[in-house]
Each structure stands twice: as structure tokens, then as C-alpha cells.
Amino acid sequence: MKTMTCNQLGGACDIKFQAETFEEMAELSKKHGMEMFQKGDAAHLEAMNDMQTLMKSPEAMQAWFSARRREFEALPDD
Numbered sequence: 001m002k003t004m005t006c007n008q009l010g011g012a013c014d015i016k017f018q019a020e021t022f023e024e025m026a027e028l029s030k031k032h033g034m035e036m037f038q039k040g041d042a043a044h045l046e047a048m049n050d051m052q053t054l055m056k057s058p059e060a061m062q063a064w065f066s067a068r069r070r071e072f073e074a075l076p077d078d
Contacts, residue, residue: 002075006032009068010051012043022072 001020006013009029017032019025036044055061 001078002072003078004029004072004075008071010047010064012036012041012047018078022069025072026068 001018002025003016003018004025005011006015006017006029009017009025011029011033013036015032017025017028019028033044033048037048054064
């Protein structure tokens, strides 16, 4: 089990997510993002806009995603 924060995953807060795999971690982050979107949280909406901009470049998005995966894999187990 590894722990990452919303900030580490491109979000806007320090809430912690725990998961066994990077895919699970990404899904937890996505779920949290949707909750924050529904609440209209300004900081998270800004972070989502930044991600949408990044997504316009497939190469940049892949590089960002790969960097987060490497960060996850380098973390010690909890």
C-alpha cells in the first residue's frame, strides 16, 4: 500500500489516497476530483483546467502521467 496526496496527483489539496497500484491511485484521485467538481471547489476547478490544458498535447500528458507513475513506484510501502 502506498500513499500520495491530491497535490502530488495534480490536484489542489493535501487529502491522502492509499492504493496498491498506480491505476487504483489514479482512480481514487479521479473520484475525488469529481466530488470537488460537483462541490464547485475553486482550487480544484483551477487544477482541472490546468490538466485540460495539458491534455491538449498527448506527448505532454503522457510525460506527466509517466512521471506520476514513477513517483508512485518510488514511494516506500506504508
